[in-house]
């Protein structure tokens with residue numbers, strides 16, 4: 001089969017245009033990276049040139065992907081990863097609690113799947129082009145690139161503070177991403193899905209989209225950003241979204257494609273009104289990637305940003321190759337996103353993918369909003385909650401736990417400081433932390449911090465643990481984090497009732513009942529061990545402290561907060577008595593220290 005190489009001239013032209021024009025001052029790094037990527041890519045030894053689209057080639061690509069999957073010597077790659085993505089966050093302003101919210105959820109999901117022994121690629125990052133960014137940079141007296149570097153760094157710093165174990169942080173101003181966007185757009189052009197036309201409408205810069213007048217509130221205001229939309233007329237390139245009406249409708253008719261169901265129904269009824277072609281270029285925004293066929297227009301920020309999910313399937317120092325995305329885990333297992341950006345993901349994105357012969361993501365999860373006084377917290381409205389302040393005042397696990405446990409994922413939720421303190425203290429400090437602490441202290445006082453017996457296999461608490469961990473696993477699988485926590489808290493609550501009922505502290509004082517007391521403590525420690533393992537996706541630091549206390553080979557304190565989690569407990573360890581090697585006579589536990597501080 002004849003393989004045609006991608007035309008590199010637009011990429012090179014873009015790099016050169018950035019280095020040679022006024023944009024150089026705005027984006028020197030992008031230009032250099034872009035040229036560097038181009039040169040190193042062209043110099044790559046094998047198979048790095050992109051192939052043209054067309055069904056024959058797609059079949060060829062799929063066959064070649066399958067072929068490459070045969071483990072043969074140096075070509076063999078690990079199993080395709082499960083791809084989990086957060087939205088790529090717009091860097092118009094610093095991250096806030098709303099930005100952290102889906103990221104904490106994806107982190108919990110990624111950790112859960114890793115515990116199941118699955119290869120995971122957890123992708124997050126920043127969306128850095130567009131008019132809103134250029135305006136924010138100008139307002140702050142920075143070049144757009146300086147602005148993006150700064151704010152993108154703030155996202156990464158916050159992710160580190162919240163123990164977000166991402167595998168790849170993608171920035172849409174990176175050279176590799178520009179190359180991916182160019183290749184993708186060229187394919188769409190070749191497919192005949194792009195045409196030029198004039199457009200007139202009401203534009204919201206906050207959403208970076210033309211709005212349907214029906215969606216607007218009083219005085220042509222965007223309901224999310226509470227700003228008047230601007231009347232604009234432009235000649236732009238349009239994507240033939242209408243051509244994919246049947247495919248998008250069929251996708252959305254599938255229950256599994258999008259959750260929660262009510263959000264899927266909303267989008268489906270919007271799609272049934274008829275998809276309209278959308279403009280994918282801007283004539284007046286220099287802060288973007290130029291159209292490969294017309295350097296006077298830049299690619300619409302949403303078209304560019306969605307492709308970040310594909311670029312991120314490759315490492316930062318690897319040239320992304322469209323023909324290899326399937327072997328890198330595409331289609332994504334799940335895109336997690338806010339309900340404000342559902343249409344882009346549920347309609348535009350699958351159609352764009354279809355245009356180049358790729359499958360839609362397997363699932364979209366559209367979560368609810370964190371609100372303040374009933375309004376969505378957002379960077380544009382400035383009504384945000386500062387996650388740094390919350391983590392500094394309390395701790396990362398408290399923040400993770402409250403938002404994942406206290407608000408049903410998929411629904412809106414208001415932040416309440418009292419409720420935050422009440423939930424975290426009741427469940428983490430008292431029910432779980434205190435249970436472990438008092439059990440270990442009894443063993444310290446009465447048996448040199450070790451157990452003289454193992455927990456029996458048959459016990460009501462063992463039965464409950466089996467039921468609840470199975471429920472928690474099913475809940476994690478469907479991103480029901482509050483359901484998972486709730487199931488696990490039933491174990492903690494029952495273990496507390498059991499210890500209070502048995503009162504081992506009294507039995508330990510009497511030689512005749514001492515062995516009975518130790519049997520109770522063995523059961524409790526076993527239940528706490530299971531909790532320590534099963535809570536890891538939600539509260540990794542606390543979980544690791546609990547497991548370290550029970551002699552798990554966990555990294556030392558302070559080493560927990562790594563982005564690439566070094567210690568991954570196995571979900572198999574949630575089975576009752578799965579670690580008899582650790583919880584057995586002769587093993588001396590560590591001196592008890594409170595695993596979770598009470599919040600004031």
Ligand SMILES: Nc1ncnc2c1ncn2[C@@H]1O[C@H](COP(=O)(O)OP(=O)(O)OP(=O)(O)O)[C@@H](O)[C@H]1O
Pocket residue numbers: 087088089090091092097098099101102206207336337338339340341368369370371376377378379380381
């Ligand atoms: N209040 C919020 N509640 C829950 N998630 C949010 C909230 N705000 C932002 N997000 C998450 O961040 C994603 C991307 O948001 P974006 O980067 O546009 O930030 P934003 O704060 O909403 O910005 P703006 O206010 O300028 O629209 C959303 O789709 C959602 O997943």
